[in-house]
Structure formats: structure tokens, C-alpha cells
Amino acid sequence: xxxxxxxxxxxxxxxxxxxxxxxxxxxxxxxxxxxxxxxxxxxxxxxxxxxxxxxxxxxxxxxxxxxxxxxxxxxxxxxxxxxxxxxxxxxxxxxxxxxxxxxxxxxxxxxxxxxxxxxxxxxxxxxxxxxxxxxxxxxxxxxxxxxxxxxxxxxxxxxxxxxxxxxxxxxxxxxxxxxxxxxxxxxxxxxxxxxxxxxxxxxxxxxxxxxxxxxxxxxxxxxxxxxxxxxxxxxxxxxxxxxxxxxxxxxxxxxxxxxxxxxxxxxxxxxxxxxxxxxxxxxxxxxxxxxxxxxxxxxxxxxxxxxxxxxxxxxxxxxxxxxxxxxxxxxxxxxxxxxxxxxxxxxxxxxxxxxxxxxxxxxxxxxxxxxxxxxxxxxxxxxxxxxxxxxxxxxxxxxxxxxxxxxxxxxxxxxxxxxxxxxxxxxxxxxxxxxxxxxxxxxxxxxxxxxxxxxxxxxxxx
Amino acid sequence: xxxxxxxxxxxxxxxxxxxxxxxxxxxxxxxxxxxxxxxxxxxxxxxxxxxxxxxxxxxxxxxxxxxxxxxxxxxxxxxxxxxxxxxxxxxxxxxxxxxxxxxxxxxxxxxxxxxxxxxxxxxxxxxxxxxxxxxxxxxxxxxxxxxxxxxxxxxxxxxxxxxxxxxxxxxxxxxxxxxxxxxxxxxxxxxxxxxxxxxxxxxxxxxxxxxxxxxxxxxxxxxxxxxxxxxxxxxxxxxxxxxxxxxxxxxxxxxxxxxxxxxxxxxxxxxxxxxxxxxxxxxxxxxxxxxxxxxxxxxxxxxxxxxxxxxxxxxxxxxxxxxxxxxxxxxxxxxxxxxxxxxxxxxxxxxxxxxxxxxxxxxxxxxxxxxxxxxxxxxxxxxxxxxxxxxxxxxxxxxxxxxxxxxxxxxxxxxxxxxxxxxxxxxxxxxxxxxxxxxxxx
Numbered sequence: 032x033x034x035x036x037x038x039x040x041x042x043x044x045x046x047x048x049x050x051x052x053x054x055x056x057x058x059x060x061x062x063x064x065x066x067x068x069x070x071x072x073x074x075x076x077x078x079x080x081x082x083x084x085x086x087x088x089x090x091x092x093x094x095x096x097x098x099x100x101x102x103x104x105x106x107x108x109x110x111x112x113x114x115x116x117x118x119x120x121x122x123x124x125x126x127x128x129x130x131x132x133x134x135x136x137x138x139x140x141x142x143x144x145x146x147x148x149x150x151x152x153x154x155x156x157x158x159x160x161x162x163x164x165x166x167x168x169x170x171x172x173x174x175x176x177x178x179x180x181x182x183x184x185x186x187x188x189x190x191x192x193x194x195x196x197x198x199x200x201x202x203x204x205x206x207x208x209x210x211x212x213x214x215x216x217x218x219x220x221x222x223x224x225x226x227x228x229x230x231x232x233x234x235x236x237x238x239x240x241x242x243x244x245x246x247x248x249x250x251x252x253x254x255x256x257x258x259x260x261x262x263x264x265x266x267x268x269x270x271x272x273x274x275x276x277x278x279x280x281x282x283x284x285x286x287x288x289x290x291x292x293x294x295x296x297x298x299x300x301x302x303x304x305x306x307x308x309x310x311x312x313x314x315x316x317x318x319x320x321x322x323x324x325x326x327x328x329x330x331x332x333x334x335x336x337x338x339x340x341x342x343x344x345x346x347x348x349x350x351x352x353x354x355x356x357x358x359x360x361x362x363x364x365x366x367x368x369x370x371x372x373x374x375x376x377x378x379x380x381x382x383x384x385x386x387x388x389x390x391x392x393x394x395x396x397x398x399x400x401x402x403x404x405x406x407x408x409x410x411x412x413x414x415x416x417x418x419x420x421x422x423x424x425x426x427x428x429x430x431x432x433x434x435x436x437x438x439x440x441x442x443x444x445x446x447x448x449x450x451x452x453x454x455x456x457x458x459x460x461x462x463x464x465x466x467x468x469x470x471x472x473x474x475x476x477x478x479x480x481x482x483x484x485x486x487x488x489x490x491x492x493x
Numbered sequence: 494x495x496x497x498x499x500x501x502x503x504x505x506x507x508x509x510x511x512x513x514x515x516x517x518x519x520x521x522x523x524x525x526x527x528x529x530x531x532x533x534x535x536x537x538x539x540x541x542x543x544x545x546x547x548x549x550x551x552x553x554x555x556x557x558x559x560x561x562x563x564x565x566x567x568x569x570x571x572x573x574x575x576x577x578x579x580x581x582x583x584x585x586x587x588x589x590x591x592x593x594x595x596x597x598x599x600x601x602x603x604x605x606x607x608x609x610x611x612x613x614x615x616x617x618x619x620x621x622x623x624x625x626x627x628x629x630x631x632x633x634x635x636x637x638x639x640x641x642x643x644x645x646x647x648x649x650x651x652x653x654x655x656x657x658x659x660x661x662x663x664x665x666x667x668x669x670x671x672x673x674x675x676x677x678x679x680x681x682x683x684x685x686x687x688x689x690x691x692x693x694x695x696x697x698x699x700x701x702x703x704x705x706x707x708x709x710x711x712x713x714x715x716x717x718x719x720x721x722x723x724x725x726x727x728x729x730x731x732x733x734x735x736x737x738x739x740x741x742x743x744x745x746x747x748x749x750x751x752x753x754x755x756x757x758x759x760x761x762x763x764x765x766x767x768x769x770x771x772x773x774x775x776x777x778x779x780x781x782x783x784x785x786x787x788x789x790x791x792x793x794x795x796x797x798x799x800x801x802x803x804x805x806x807x808x809x810x811x812x813x814x815x816x817x818x819x820x821x822x823x824x825x826x827x828x829x830x831x832x833x834x835x836x837x838x839x840x841x842x843x844x845x846x847x848x849x850x851x852x853x854x855x856x857x858x859x860x861x862x863x864x865x866x867x868x869x870x871x872x873x874x875x876x877x878x879x880x881x882x883x884x885x886x887x888x889x890x891x892x893x894x895x896x897x898x899x900x901x902x903x904x905x906x907x908x909x910x911x912x913x914x915x916x917x918x919x920x921x922x923x924x925x926x927x928x929x930x931x932x933x934x935x
Contacts (some may be wrong), residue, residue: 035880100783124885195831199618200743205737209759209805212798216769219776230676290534302539309546311917313859314887316910319895323903357542381515385524387531408764416767417862442768442862449775450865467772471765478764482757 037092041173045085048177052080055184063186071191074229079190083180087491095165096121103157110150130154184317218259220471224465227436230458232260236465238262242428242439244448244459245337261469263428267438271420272413274434278353279413280406283360290361291368292390303362310358318422321351326423329360343425343437352419356409363405367398367488401488411474441466550914557907563696563709564655565647566621566685570600572633572640581640587738588634593626605681618680620685620708622649624698629774642686647692651899652708654682673900699908703874704890711894713909715873719884720790720858722877726793727857731800731909737838737847738801739808744834763802770799771866779867786868787883795863807849811842844931851924855917861888887913892902 056076060066066073104127108116115126126147133151184190228236239260286306290299326347333340340346371394379389395402425437428449448463574581576599577591602608603619608617621902625648631641632646635934650658653674661668664683667676674682685691702712738759774795778784784791815838823833864870869891877884885893887909894906 055884097782129887137935191829193620195829198831199745202737204743205734206741208734208738209755209762212762212801213758215777216765216773219773221765221768267756282542285535285538286542287531289539293532293535302543305546306539306542309542311855311859311921312549313888313891313913313917315859315861315895316549316892317916319891319906319910320552322895324552354542354545385528388524388529392529401928411764412766415768417766417768418892421862434823440767445768446862446865449772450868450870461877464772465774467769471769474764474766474769475761478761482760483635 034096036091037169040474041085041088041092041169044088044170044173044177045081048084048173048181049081051077051177052181052184053077055181056190058187059184060097061469068186069193070187070189075190075194076184076188078194079188080177080180080184084173084177086197087176088169091169091172092165095161095168097326099161099165103154104162106157107154110146110153112146129311130274153434155266192431192440203241215465216471220464220468223376223461225469227458227461230461234257235259236257236261237365240430242444244462257459259458259465261429261441261466263328264439264441264444264466264471266430266432267345267424267428268414268440268442270345270432270434270438271352271412271424271440274346274349275356275416276406276410278350279356279360279409282353283357283409284364284402287361287364287368288390288395291365292386292394303365309355312355314355314416314418315422317351317355318418318420321347321419321423325351338435340435341425341437343423344435345424346434348420348423349434351423352413352416359409359412360405363408363485364398364402367405367485368394371397374398378415400484404481404484404488407477407484411477411481414477415442415470415474417446421446441470445470487491506578527683535804551908551919553907553914556634556904557911559656559659560699560904560908561696562659562693563698563924564650564658564691564693566650567690567692568597568600568604568621568646569643569649570629570646570648571597571643572596572629574640577640582637582742583640585634588630593628593629594623596629597621597625605684612834613677613894616675617681619674620651620654620678620681622651622707624649624707624710627726649698649709650691652899654678655693655905656687656710656901659693699905703876704872704885705874709895709907711889711902713887713912715876716885716887716890716909717912718876719869720886721764721871721886722789722880723796723864723886724854724858726790726880727797728850728854729799730794731797731853734797735801735804735850735853736808736846739805740834740839741811742805743809743812744838745830746924759802759805763806766862767799768862770795770865771863773798774863774867783880785883787871787885788881789877789884790880791867792864792869792884792886793880795867796857797862799863800857803853803856804850807852808842808846809846811849812838814845815841841933844927846929849925851920851927855920855924858886858920859888859913859917861892864889865892887916 037366053073053076056069056073060069060073069076107127107130108123110125111123115122130150131154133147134154167229236259239258240262241258241260242263244257244259268314276449290303294302322343326342326344329344329347329350330340330342375393375397376389380386380392384392420440421442424443425439426443427437428439428444429436445463445466448459448466512617573596574583576595577593578595579587579591583591596619598614601621602614628648630648637718649655653672657670657674657679659663659671662688664679667679670679672679680693698710699712700717701714702710705711706776720831742752742756746755774791777792778791779786819837819841821832823837824830827852828836864886871885872893873883873884873885875882891909893908894902894909
């Protein structure tokens with residue numbers, strides 16, 4: 032039975048228990064002179080029974096699914112010939128994989144031997160046993176839970192506090208999930224990176240200038256040792272992000288100043304959402320546009336003035352990324368500029384300054400910390416942006432700061448290293464996690480600084 | 494400032510004390526010019542950004558809209574059992590193996606009897622898409638009585654032929670057409686088109702097929718279903734959890750260090766690059782928990798972790814906007830803290846929460862990078878049937894097609910982008926409407 036059906040079944044049972052529990056509460060109330068006699072509302076009694084039914088059942092299902100795989104797999108060991116066992120864990124895993132394929136694909140006749148077929152049949156039997164056992168266990172646990180709670184329903188059962196305690200726990204757990212996500216990110220990226228740094232020294236990774244992650248399969252193959260010097264990637268990322276910021280900051284900032292200081296309320300109401308569309312367009316669309324329209328255009332322009340421009344130039348990717356970031360810069364700066372107290376503008380105007388002088392010499396300096404915070408947030412977005420560079424920037428790790436040449440970035444390399452089939456313990460795949468760690472740490476630091484600056488600035492005028 | 498009164502200005506005694514008004518007046522022109530220029534910078538910045546938006550959308554629309562139509566060629570097909578290599582009353586298995594390509598080639602030869610050389614014939618055969626075979630197969634399967642008869646059918650043209658027919662190119666001047674077809678093939682096309690045996694119709698296949706290596710057979714249905722399944726998981730996970738987290742943080746959390754950490758954490762998570770969430774998904778869900786690769790369920794989990802911060806932040810803002818008097822009134826009537834939240838605060842905050850949720854989901858719908866990490870880049874022909882089938886999503890399909898060398902995939906890519914944008918616009922429109930309709934100022 033598929034897990035979704037089982038979950039739905041458990042939910043239905045819980046609902047039935049809720050109804051039954053509430054009915055009993057009403058019955059008891061009726062016998063004691065109305066619902067006022069009860070400690071809690073009838074619905075609370077129903078919820079209590081429903082939760083007692085659903086929660087243990089859910090726990091059983093989740094626990095079962097977590098441990099089912101390894102247990103079934105170890106039970107299969109006896110069906111595997113001794114010769115395979117002698118070959119070590121990798122061979123056994125491979126063999127089990129084949130058995131698994133055999134057991135799942137029923138229709139396709141794979142060529143196979145009798146031992147494997149027998150093992151596959153055993154696997155199918157084991158799985159069906161497991162599925163039936165899970166069904167029975169879940170249903171009985173749900174029933175027992177509901178029955179226990181049902182018996183507890185009395186006039187003075189404190190159903191509401193019980194239910195509210197469970198709900199409160201759920202609320203706390205949900206809020207803590209954010210922490211769990213961060214911990215998950217840190218652990219997954221960190222541990223895989225540590226495995227990588229056991230093979231490649233961290234010094235080589237951070238200071239090396241040659242990046243070619245292709246490791247060979249045979250030892251004697253040409254170019255067998257991949258080199259993992261990440262400097263070209265860092266430089267490429269910086270180059271493209273810098274181009275993006277060169278586009279985004281002037282355009283974004285000037286738009287924000289115009290919208291906040293000059294535009295009429297009507298213009299503002301129309302232009303602001305239009306600008307924000309730019310932020311809502313999926314990055315894969317920008318990538319497609321950069322690769323197909325902007326890059327050839329820049330190339331042709333370069334040819335016209337006698338420059339050779341690579342078709343995957345950093346300039347194309349950077350420009351398009353900058354345009355994507357304009358709304359981030361403009362809406363963050365807009366917030367900050369409108370937060371500058373009106374009295375400061377009035378004071379400046381009273382001394383005879385023109386509007387632009389007021390903006391440049393009074394409002395802008397006052398808003399500067401907030402604007403810098405916003406620009407840092409935008410920069411962290413540029414560094415972490417993936418699809419535009421995957422589609423429009425290059426793959427070759429050139430060590431250059433010439434914006435007309437192709438460079439590659441950290442995110443491009445993560446994607447190329449991890450898409451397609453790969454072994455999970457080669458230095459090549461682990462390198463992606465090391466790059467991910469660098470990316471995570473860099474953007475996290477930028478974000479923390481930016482958020483702190485913005486927050487501090489807000490307090491200044493509150 | 495406009496008309497300085499000279500009577501009030503102090504007399505200029507020997508150039509020691511200079512006339513400020515005159516000084517200001519002298520610089521006024523320059524300052525006003527600077528003012529004007531500054532204003533124009535703002536207008537130019539906004540105009541340039543909006544112009545780019547317009548160029549982006551128009552260029553994609555122009556490239557994409559031809560993909561919504563496809564050209565068909567009228568062929569007289571003789572379905573004789575001999576050429577098909579099947580018996581008079583074939584079984585399903587025989588039909589599947591039947592040589593429908595043979596009858597198509599034969600009818601092309603009959604249409605152009607002058608073509609004799611082998612190379613020329615090969616060029617001729619390339620006019621029709623081989624998806625015609627499936628069309629003929631379905632036709633015969635539905636009505637076996639057609640066997641042995643000669644029928645007129647409209648068969649889909651090959652993508653190159655379709656491209657020149659759809660663009661309305663002047664077929665009598667082959668040198669003016671940018672295509673991979675030879676002059677000879679364009680000559681065939683001219684004969685067919687002059688005889689009125691070509692027609693351009695709505696391309697249904699684009700919406701009913703999965704991916705394909707042949708551009709004229711490639712469709713977005715598999716990706717659309719994949720997106721729907723993924724987004725459903727994302728919604729089911731992120732909505733309740735985000736609302737619960739927002740309620741806790743806004744209504745129940747004590748002011749202490751732990752709450753502070755959780756808050757800072759959520760704000761930081763909102764700014765973590767999406768690809769890092771993909772790495773998390775790969776390491777934890779695929780490699781550690783052994784969930785299936787390329788499956789909507791994993792994609793949905795990863796995307797919901799990514800959208801959680803967005804929805805939490807929006808929900809908190811919505812909860813905060815509900816005035817404290819509502820809570821006090823509820824408590825005054827004897828409701829418990831949770832009853833106040835569930836019965837009064839949450840319903841009032843719901844429009845804002847839903848708006849935030851829709852915006853978060855729209856973000857998730859357009860997301861590509863984390864899904865590449867968990868293997869949703871597979872080549873998916875079959876429509877996914879469930880949450881654990883291999884699937885791809887619309888933006889990833891765009892990415893895959895954008896990488897394809899065939900020219901016809903450019904229009905497919907743009908068309909898929911248009912479909913994606915339509916969904917995004919719809920979702921955002923719903924969010925805006927919700928906000929407009931239910932927003933309350935207290």
C-alpha cells in the first residue's frame with residue numbers, strides 16, 4: 032500500500048475518532064445538564080481523541096519508513112551468494128541494487144540468473160510482508176490510542192489544556208524548523224567539505240590558480256590528477272557580480288530617488304509594481320535571454336568596434352544579472368529614503384537648497400547606511416545567483432578580469448559537478464560541497480552585516 | 494528668490510563685502526540645470542529598466558508564439574496490410590510493430606513521382622515528422638476497417654518545414670529563407686503549399702506530449718504535471734508549518750535569546766542562495782534518507798524549506814497588523830490564548846497570510862537551481878503519475894530546451910517560458926486581488 036494512501040487512511044480514522052469523541056462529550060453533557068457542566072468544549076474532547084488516534088499512528092508510519100529500508104536490506108543478506116559477500120560492501124551494494132531493479136521492474140525481462148531472481152522474489156515477499164505489517168500496526172495503534180482517549184472523556188477531564196499543550200508543542204516545533212534547516216545546511220555542506228579537504232588540502236583549494244576537476248578513472252591516464260585551485264572561480268564570481276552591481280546600483284538607486292522624492296503618488300503606484308515584475312521573472316528566463324539575445328548582441332557590438340568578445344562573456348551575464356537586481360536595490364533604497372524624516376528635507380529647503388541638492392547633501396548621507404545595507408544584500412544575491420551564469424557564462428576556469436572573456440563562477444561549477452551521474456565519494460563531487468560551503472559562508476556574512484546595518488539604521492530614526 | 498529686492502541688499506562698499514544675492518543669482522542657472530539633470534537621471538533609470546522589461550517580454554513573445562501552431566501536410570495514405578507488414582486482422586502487438594513509416598514514404602513517393610534518386614528520396618522523406626506514425630497507428634487501432642483503404646490525412650510536418658510554412662516565407666525564392674532545408678526540399682514544399690496541401694493549426698501536441706528529442710513532438714505536459722505535483726507538496730508542507738511558526742513567534746514566543754536566534758535565523762535563511770538548499774536536499778534527502786532522485790516529493794520538500802522564510806515573514810506581518818484590542822476583547826470574554834488566536838486573530842490575518850503564501854509559491858514555481866541538484870533534470874517523456882515518479886518542472890524544462898542545439902527548440906523554449914509567465918502572472922494577480930479585496934485598515 033503506498034504511503035500516501037496509508038496517511039490518508041490514518042487521517043480519516045482521526046476524523047472519525049474526532050466525531051465519536053465529540054458525540055460522547057455531548058452525550059455526557061446532556062446527562063449532566065448541558066455543555067456548561069463540562070470542563071472543556073465538546074470539540075476539545077473530540078480533538079483530544081482525534082489527536083490520540085493520529086499522532087501515534089503517524090509516529091509509527093514515519094519510524095517504519097525510516098528503518099524499513101536498512102532492515103529489509105540486511106534480511107536480504109542471507110539470499111546473497113557467499114562469493115558476492117567476499118567481494119566487500121561495494122560489490123554487495125551493487126548486487127543488491129540489481130536485485131532491487133529486478134524486483135521493481137516487473138514487466139521488463141532482464142537477463143538474469145536464478146539466484147538473483149530468487150533473491151528478487153524474496154525481496155518482493157519481504158516488502159509485501161512489511162507493507163501488511165505496517166498497515167496492521169498503524170491501524171491497531173490508531174484504534175488503541177483513540178480508545179484510550181475515548182475512555183478518558185468524563186465531565187471533569189481537562190481536554191482543552193491537553194489539546195492546547197499538543198498544539199503549542201507543534202507551534203514551537205514549526206518555529207524551530209528554521210533552526211533545523213540551518214543546522215541541516217551547515218552539517219551537510221560542512222561534512223562533505225571535510226571529506227573533500229581530506230583529499231585536497233584546504234590551502235591548495237583556497238590559493239590554487241588552476242581549476243580542472245576532471246579526475247581520471249585509471250591511475251595511468253593522462254591528466255589523472257584533477258587540480259582544485261578555486262581562485263579562478265572566486266575571481267570569476269567577483270567579476271560577474273561586480274558588473275552586475277555596476278549596472279544595478281546606479282539604475283536602482285536613481286529609480287528609488289526619483290520614486291521617493293519626485294514622482295507623484297500616481298506615477299509611483301504604477302511604476303513601482305512594474306519594476307518589481309523584474310524581480311518576479313524566473314532567473315532561468317533571464318539566463319535564456321542573456322545567452323540567446325544579449326550575448327550575441329554584445330559580441331556583434333564588439334566586432335563592430337574591433338574587439339573580440341567571447342560568446343560567453345562575463346559582460347553579458349553580468350549585465351543581465353544587474354538588471355535582475357535593479358528592483359532589489361531600488362525597493363530597499365526606497366524604504367530607507369522614505370524613512371528619512373521630512374523635517375530634514377524641510378530644513379534643507381528652508382536654507383535655499385534645490386531639491387536635488389537636498390537629496391544629494393542631506394537625504395542621501397542620512398540614508399547611506401541603509402542603502403549600503405541594501406546594496407550588500409543585493410551583492411549577496413548576485414554572488415549566489417545560479418541560472419543566469421549557468422546558461423550565459425562559461426565553463427572554462429580562466430584567470431582573468433577582462434569582462435569580454437568567458438569566466439566561470441562558483442555556482443556554475445557546483446551545477447556542472449553535480450548534474451549527471453556521478454559517484455558520491457569522488458573528489459570531483461565533494462568539491463561541489465566545498466564550493467557550496469564557501470558560497471554559504473560568504474553570503475551569510477554579507478547578510479548578517481547587511482541586516483545589522485539596516486536594523487541599526489532603522490532604530491536611528493524610529 | 495525669483496525677484497530679489499535690490500533696495501534691501503546692503504550697499505557694496507568697495508568690494509570688501511560681496512553681494513550674496515548676486516552670488517546666488519550668478520550660480521542659480523547652473524544649479525537649476527543640475528536640478529533638471531538630476532531629475533532626468535531618475536527618469537532615464539526608470540525608463541531604461543522598464544524598456545528592458547518590455548524588450549525581454551516582447552522578444553520572448555515573438556520567438557515563442559509560433560510554437561503554439563504547427564503545420565500539417567495533407568497526404569493520401571494507402572493503408573494496405575502488405576506495406577504495413579501485418580495480417581488483415583492484426584493484433585495490438587502486430588500494430589505496434591507495423592511499418593507505418595513505410596506507408597508514409599510510399600505516399601510521398603506517389604505524390605512526387607519524378608523523384609527517383611536515392612538521395613532525393615531521402616530528402617523527400619524528411620518533410621514529414623515521424624510522429625505521423627503514431628497518428629496513423631492510433632487511427633487504425635481505433636478503426637481497423639480502414640485497413641486496405643486509401644484515406645486523406647493531415648500529417649504533422651517536420652520542424653524545419655513547419656518553420657518555413659508558418660513564417661510565410663516566399664517559397665519561390667529559396668535563397669531568402671534561413672533554414673537547414675535544401676533548395677530541393679523547399680521546392681517540394683512549394684509544390685505542396687501551392688496545391689493547398691499544407692495547413693497551419695493550433696499545436697495541440699505542445700500541451701499533450703512529454704519531452705521529446707524531436708522538436709515537433711516535444712510538449713510541456715510532463716513538466717506542467719511535474720510542476721503541479723511539486724508545488725502541491727510545497728504548499729502542503731510550507732503553509733501549515735509557516736503559519737504555525739509565525740503564530741508562535743508573533744503570539745506566544747517569550748522575549749528571550751532563543752526567540753532572538755530563531756528570528757535572526759529566519760531572516761538569514763530568506764537570503765541564502767537557492768542552490769545551497771539544493772545541496773542540502775542532495776546530501777540529506779537523497780544520499781542520507783535515500784528518497785528517490787528526480788521525484789516531485791523531494792523537490793517539494795526542498796522548495797518548501799526555501800519558501801518557509803518568505804511565508805513566515807509575510808504571515809508575521811499580517812498577524813502583527815491585527816490590533817491588540819481584538820485579542821483583549823477575546824480574553825475579556827474568557828477565551829484562552831489559543832482560542833483567541835484560532836478564532837479571532839488568525840481569520841483576520843488570513844488574507845495577508847494567503848497573499849504571502851501565493852507569492853512564496855510563485856517564487857517556488859520559477860525556481861530551477863535547487864531542483865538541478867536533486868536530479869530533476871532528467872529527460873522525461875512519460876507524464877508523472879505520482880509523487881515519487883521521475884519528473885521535471887517547467888523552469889527546468891526551459892533550461893533543458895535552451896541547451897538543445899535544434900533551432901526549433903528556441904521557439905519551444907520561448908513558448909514554455911510564456912506558459913510559465915502566464916502562471917506566474919495569474920498567481921500574482923490572485924495575490925493582488927486578495928489583498929485589495931480583504932485588506933483592512935484598522
